[in-house]
Amino acid sequence: MLYPKPLFFLILENTVLYNFDEIIDRHHTGSLKWHYTDDTIALWVADMDFRAAQPILKTIERVVHHGILGYTKPTEALYQAIINWHGSRYGLALDKQHILFSHGVIPSLALMMRIFTEAGDAVLVNDPIYMPFMNKVRDNGRRLILSPLTEAEGRYQLDLADIEAKIIEHEVKLYLLCNPHNPGGRVWTVDELEALLVICKKHDVAIVSDEIHQDLTLSGHKFMPFLRVAKGYEHKVVSITSMTKTFNVAGIKSSMIFAKDEALIKKISQQQRLSDEHDLNLFAYEVMASAYEQGGEWLAQVLTYIEANIELVCRFLEQHLPNVKVMRPEASYLIWLDCSAYGQDDQTLYDQLRDAKVELSAGIQYGDEGHLRMRLNVACPKALLIEGLNRIYLAFSDIKSLSGR
Ligand SMILES: Cc1ncc(COP(=O)(O)O)c(C=O)c1O
Structure with missing residues (x-):
């Protein structure tokens, strides 16, 4: 394979232009994604094959150069960086x-189960x-209650009637929301979130919103933090987020x-203190501050690259594998593919791709609704993605499409 020349980034009039075409070998680094001993292309677990932002790497170099890696507290500057990022981008005060x-x-999320529920309670x-x-x-030890998403016009929808019925039937105490949703990449709208809030409020259900994909919201969509719509219900609402997906530092x-509720905050910090879970390591604090203060430019550039990769996948599949149905993500670099035209068995589908030396995430891991779906991670250099797509094409040309096309 011909690799593009290893140019990390270009500095042009004080703007760093990142080179996301660079292929960085991640084998033998302990990488979860690139664990293979053969030449399989990894398009599965959700991290990016891109070098992290220059300010983040410089921050780590500065810390190492300083040479003392002692106990560390979050600084005022870090708090301010978090407050500014969420305030200016999402209006979250x-x-x-x-x-x-x-x-x-x-x-x-596991901690929140201890906050809002008891053993045996139902969680939706x-x-x-x-x-x-x-x-x-x-x-x-909680009861798992599932509400299937429905699909309309190629995107997932919350089935509000089903959600409410299940809440009543199982006396649900907690709803774990994924906003934006993984898999499928839906960015729930204000209307959808408000409708959910009405139901949860009516039945006294707490809501924990996983917002880790918030910053990967793509053009044309608007992420709304759940805490912003939860006015008057803050004692039952928590958002959890992270810089790790955003800046590829998982x-x-x-x-x-x-x-936002004082008593709830106290309860959470008390729970954290029970097992001394509240302190992060020095690198986490330092990287977080530099990411939120100076990582915006890298993020903008990486999102442009990801959108081009998503477009490339859509065009490729439309042209060469039209029976693979694509759910175009509204957030994230993960494309949800309906491969039901190519088989009836999840394991065979996955194995067929692995035999063609390309790994995607098997949809069935994400629940019954993931039957015959695959999740494709496009956050990689274009050359790798193209090679991966060619292998998917070869794998699927060996499987007779059930629709006969
Ligand atoms: C929706 C969602 N939540 C959480 C995580 C993982 O978060 P963490 O590594 O902070 O536990 C992922 C990773 O892919 C994710 O997609």
């Missing part, structure tokens, strides 16, 4: 006391959903919990 740090969005999630949502409910495990 936060004060320092509304922000709690945590080690990951999923650990925080949509199907399909990022699989830890379901696992953590079960692992924590290896620096960290996240933030936002809550």
Whole structure:
């Protein structure tokens, strides 16, 4: 394979132009995504194959150069950077006391189960959903109640009638919302969020909103933090988000919990203190501050690149594999593909792609609604994506399309 020359970035009149075409070998780095011993192309787990933003890398170099890696507290500058980012981009008014740090969005979801529910209580999630949502409910001894998303005009919708019926039937105590949704990439609208709020308020259900994909909202869509629509119900609402997806620093495990009700904030911090979970490591704080202060330019450029990759996938599939139905994401770099024209068995579908040396995430992991779906990660250099698409094409040309096209 011919690799583009390794130009990391160009500095043009004080603007860094990032080169996302650069292919960086991630084998033998402990990367979860690139764990293969062969030449499989990894288009699955949600991280990007792009170098992180220059200000972030410089920050880490500065810390290393300083040489002392001692106990560290979040600085006032860090709080201000978080407040400014969320205020200016999403109109979310936060004060320092509304922000709690945590080690990951999923650990925080698990913590929220201890805050809002007791063992045996019912917790509602949509199907399909990022699989830890379901696992953590079960692992924590809560009852998992699923409300399938419905599909209309190529995008997922919340089935509000089903949600309310399940809340009543199972006496649901907590709703774990994914906003934007993974998989499928829906950015829930204000109307949808308000309708959900009305139902949850009516039945006294707490809402925890996972907003990790917020900053990856694509052109033409507007992300609304759930806390903004939750006025008057703040004692039952928490948002959890992170810089890790936004800035491709998932290896620096960290996240933030936002809550606006004083008693609720106290309860969450007390729970965190029980197992000393509230402090992050030095690199997490430093990277977070530099990302929110100076990472905006990198983010804008990476989103432009991702949108071009999404377009490329859509055109390729339309032309060469028209029986693969594409759900175009409104947020994130993850494309949800309906491959039901190519088989009836999830494992065979996945294996067929693996045999063609390309790995996508098998949709069935995300719940029954993921049957015969695959999730494709396009956050990689274009050359890799094209090679991956060619392999998908070869894999599917070996499988007879059921519709006969
Ligand atoms: C919706 C969603 N929540 C949470 C996570 C993971 O968050 P963390 O690594 O902070 O636990 C992901 C990762 O893909 C995700 O898609």
